[in-house]
Amino acid sequence: MEDIKPIMFKVTVDGVEVEVAPGTTIMQAARKIGPEVAPPAMCYYEPLKGTGGKCRACLVKVAAGSAKDPRPMPKLVASCITPVQDGMIVENFTSPQVVEARKAVVEFLLLNHPLDCPVCDQAGECHLQDFSYENGVGTTRYEEERRTFEKEDIGPYIQLHMTRCVLCYRCVYTADQLTDGRVHGVMGRGDHAEISTYIGRAIDNDFSGNVIDVCPVGALTDKTYRFKNRVWFSKPVDAHCDCEKCSGNVQLWYRGDEVIRVTARKNEWGEVKEFICNACRFEKKKTSDWVIEGPSKVKRASVISANKYAGNLIKKPDFALKLAESQYKKIDDTRPFVSEMSEIKKSEDYKTLMQQNENYFKK
Amino acid sequence: MQLTNRAKKTDKSEMSLFERSYLPSLATGLGITIRHFFMKKPTIEYPEQKRYLGPVFRGHHILKRDEEGRERCTACGLCAVACPAEAISMVAQERVKGEEHLYREEKYAAVYEINMLRCIFCGLCEEACPKQAVYLRHDMFVPVFSDRKDVIYGKDQLVEDMNHRYQRDAWTKEDAQKLWK
Numbered sequence: 001m002e003d004i005k006p007i008m009f010k011v012t013v014d015g016v017e018v019e020v021a022p023g024t025t026i027m028q029a030a031r032k033i034g035p036e037v038a039p040p041a042m043c044y045y046e047p048l049k050g051t052g053g054k055c056r057a058c059l060v061k062v063a064a065g066s067a068k069d070p071r072p073m074p075k076l077v078a079s080c081i082t083p084v085q086d087g088m089i090v091e092n093f094t095s096p097q098v099v100e101a102r103k104a105v106v107e108f109l110l111l112n113h114p115l116d117c118p119v120c121d122q123a124g125e126c127h128l129q130d131f132s133y134e135n136g137v138g139t140t141r142y143e144e145e146r147r148t149f150e151k152e153d154i155g156p157y158i159q160l161h162m163t164r165c166v167l168c169y170r171c172v173y174t175a176d177q178l179t180d181g182r183v184h185g186v187m188g189r190g191d192h193a194e195i196s197t198y199i200g201r202a203i204d205n206d207f208s209g210n211v212i213d214v215c216p217v218g219a220l221t222d223k224t225y226r227f228k229n230r231v232w233f234s235k236p237v238d239a240h241c242d243c244e245k246c247s248g249n250v251q252l253w254y255r256g257d258e259v260i261r262v263t264a265r266k267n268e269w270g271e272v273k274e275f276i277c278n279a280c281r282f283e284k285k286k287t288s289d290w291v292i293e294g295p296s297k298v299k300r301a302s303v304i305s306a307n308k309y310a311g312n313l314i315k316k317p318d319f320a321l322k323l324a325e326s327q328y329k330k331i332d333d334t335r336p337f338v339s340e341m342s343e344i345k346k347s348e349d350y351k352t353l354m355q356q357n358e359n360y361f362k363k
Numbered sequence: 364m365q366l367t368n369r370a371k372k373t374d375k376s377e378m379s380l381f382e383r384s385y386l387p388s389l390a391t392g393l394g395i396t397i398r399h400f401f402m403k404k405p406t407i408e409y410p411e412q413k414r415y416l417g418p419v420f421r422g423h424h425i426l427k428r429d430e431e432g433r434e435r436c437t438a439c440g441l442c443a444v445a446c447p448a449e450a451i452s453m454v455a456q457e458r459v460k461g462e463e464h465l466y467r468e469e470k471y472a473a474v475y476e477i478n479m480l481r482c483i484f485c486g487l488c489e490e491a492c493p494k495q496a497v498y499l500r501h502d503m504f505v506p507v508f509s510d511r512k513d514v515i516y517g518k519d520q521l522v523e524d525m526n527h528r529y530q531r532d533a534w535t536k537e538d539a540q541k542l543w544k
Contacts, residue, residue, distance in 0.1 A: 118439030118493050119470045227455045227470050230440035308444050 009086040010067075013037045013060075014094050026079035026090055027058055031269065038269070039092050040102075040131050042109065042216050043168035044080035046271055051173050052080035055166065056105050057131060061098050064089040076101055099135070106136030112147040113217070114163050122218030124231035124303050127270060128166060149194060157209060157223050157282050162194055165219040171195060171211035178275055179205035195219065206245055209281040213264050213272045224282055225253075225261040232303040234260060239290035245277040251296055252287075254309075259285045265296075418532045419539050421486045421499035424477055425529050426522045429467055434522060435496035438472035442488035442497050450481035451488060468494070475521060479505050480514045490536065500529055 008019040013030045014037040020029045028046075030038045039060055044052035052058075058080045062073040067087025076098060079090070092098060110132060117123040149162035172185050172195070187196045211220045234253040241248045253261040262281050264272040284290065298305040344350050381387065407414060416422075427435050438455035456473035458466045465471075482505075488497050508514055523529055533539040 116469075118437045118441070119468055123439070227438075227457050229455075230444075232444055233440060303444065306444055308449065 009084050009088070011084045011088045011090065013090045014092050020084060022083075024084050025052075026060060026062075026077070026082050026084055026088075027052075029084050030060075030079065030090070030092065035268065037092055039079050040127075040135060041080055041269070042127060042131060042166060043170060045170050045173070045214060046269070047273055047275075048170065048173040048177055048214070051168075051170060053078050055109065055168055057102065057109070057135075059098060059101050059105065061091040061095040062088060063091050063095075102135040103137055106132045107140065107142075109166050110136070110140060111142055112163070113166065114146060116164075120161075120164065120218035121221045121226060121231075122164075122215075126218060127216035147191065152196060154196075155204065155208075155223075157278065158212060159221045159223045159226055160195065161219050161221070162196075164217050165195055166217055167193055167195070168216055170214045170216065171220055174211050174214045174275075175205075175208070178207045178210060206277050206279070207275055209278045210264065210272065210275045212281075213266070213275075216270075222261060222263075222281075224285075228260045229253075229255050232306055233309060234304075235309040236296040236298065236304065238265065238293040238296050240293065241280065241284065241290050243277060243280055246280060247274040247276070248280060249274050250276055250280055250290070252290060252292070257287065259287060259290075416501065418501055418542055420501040421484045421489075423500045423503040423505050424482075424488075424516070424521055425498050425500050426472075426475060426518065427496055427498060427529070428523045428525060431464070432525050433463075433465060433467040434471060435467055435494045436472045436475060437466075437468035437470050437494055437496070438475070439493060441491040441493060445487040445491035447485060447487065448481045448483050450478045450483075452476050452478075472518070475518050477516045477521065478514060479508070479516055480511075495534065498529065498531070498534075501531060502529075 007022060009022055009024070011018055011020060011026070011029045013026070013033055016033045016037060018029055018033050020032060027039060027041065027044060039058035041052070042055035042057040044055075044058060056078060058078055059076040060079040061076055062082075064070040065073055065088060066085035070087070079092075109128065113128065117126070117129065120126070123129065147163070152160055152162065154160045167186070169186065175185070185196070186193050188194050209222075212222050215221075231253075234255050237252045237254060239250055239252045241250075249265055251263050251265050252259050253263065262276075262284065264274060264276045264281075266272055338344055338347070429435055438453050440453065440455075443449075443451040443453060452474075453472045453476070454474040455470050458469055458471055462471075484499060486499050489499055533542050
């Protein structure tokens with residue numbers, strides 16, 4: 001019998017070689033190597049089909065198209081939608097052209113994005129913050145008036161701030177693929193494009209809350225969490241529950257001993273693999289509703305790991321105190337008190353002590 | 364061996380009878396004492412008189428208001444996360460309609476507390492503030508407290524009084540550096 005080996009493509013990203021199956025995108029190949037070479041992504045979301053190719057944050061340079069045709073690609077390509085070819089050489093952070101292009105992408109994304117991070121609930125876990133901090137420049141050249149929108153109410157649970165939207169379409173894909181019956185989408189074109197619901201139809205699907213987690217910026221936020229706390233003052237804890245609708249694997253965000261927010265768990269790329277239902281997200285806000293697995297892993301670079309969790313309300317386990325209490329013994333004060341050294345030397349206690357000492361420190 | 368030039372050569376020759384009487388040394392010493400009576404005093408009578416501490420002194424905290432008297436603080440929590448002594452805590456609230464003249468931003472600090480026993484007056488909160496809201500006054504100390512109840516300063520003690528606004532030569536670190544040039 002012959003061994004059927006699957007055909008594997010060799011791809012080099014930033015000088016690191018990796019073997020991937022045909023049909024993989026450059027982004028997935030780079031993510032296979034690790035976060036040091038993976039391009040940033042604002043719109044691409046692996047669990048959602050069809051995402052990517054909108055924000056241009058993941059532009060990379062292809063220095064050699066394939067082993068058969070080693071000519072470079074004429075323009076920078078979006079790595080999240082470009083499939084790999086055998087022998088492809090990709091330059092990401094090593095290419096000055098890419099670094100320069102990303103600065104421009106940051107500037108474009110921030111054209112209409114308001115500078116209201118101090119007010120925004122997403123600050124601290126915002127992908128746009130990370131992206132612009134890591135790849136952008138500190139200043140802007142934009143002088144015109146920013147695009148603003150009328151506030152729109154899209155239901156009791158989800159807050160939509162259209163001004164903060166970067167039009168990544170992630171929430172639209174979530175609504176399309178996760179929930180049955182699409183109730184919100186993009187209206188208008190170009191500069192006027194806007195995420196909205198059809199008038200009078202609020203999102204009331206069971207999984208609609210996932211658009212909050214999917215949103216890379218603070219355009220869609222949790223109304224039940226609105227202005228309750230800053231992200232870095234709340235402590236994330238992994239927990240699960242038996243839910244009929246969803247997996248029940250969530251992250252609880254604690255302030256003191258109060259659950260102020262429930263979110264789905266995100267992987268290292270900031271993507272949710274197991275979407276959770278609205279009942280878990282918005283209604284179960286008591287510790288007794290959940291089985292706690294332990295504190296979530298937070299990246300050291302994240303401000304959440306600054307360990308400034310608000311309120312000294314987190315009760316420390318009283319185990320140590322109980323142990324001390326159980327082992328507490330009163331000192332025996334009934335022994336006779338002798339002040340004369342000569343008498344002490346004569347005593348039996350002293351002699352045994354000296355004997356012990358000699359056994360310890362042999363000459 | 365000579366290591367430095369700072370060594371002083373002492374005169375160890377035999378003293379004359381007049382010198383041995385110590386009268387000339389006594390007179391010189393007394394002369395110095397008397398001269399100091401008429402010199403300008405370098406000290407001041409502290410609690411009554413106070414000296415200007417410079418434009419960059421860090422004293423009493425203040426939560427600034429803007430030109431229209433609205434509070435600048437938006438309870439973003441950056442001062443609290445920057446604070447190495449964890450002295451600052453706050454509770455945010457959403458501004459409702461009709462409060463636009465009170466608060467500048469959509470969100471404001473309903474409670475803003477600084478524990479003055481914890482505060483080390485490092486000024487990191489001032490540097491962290493993105494809204495130019497919190498400052499450490501250069502002209503005012505935090506008064507001595509005699510009770511633990513007085514230690515936590517709330518918004519009533521921190522928010523700027525519009526009748527006596529806090530003025531300063533330099534509002535940013537960069538401006539303060541220019542003052543020295």
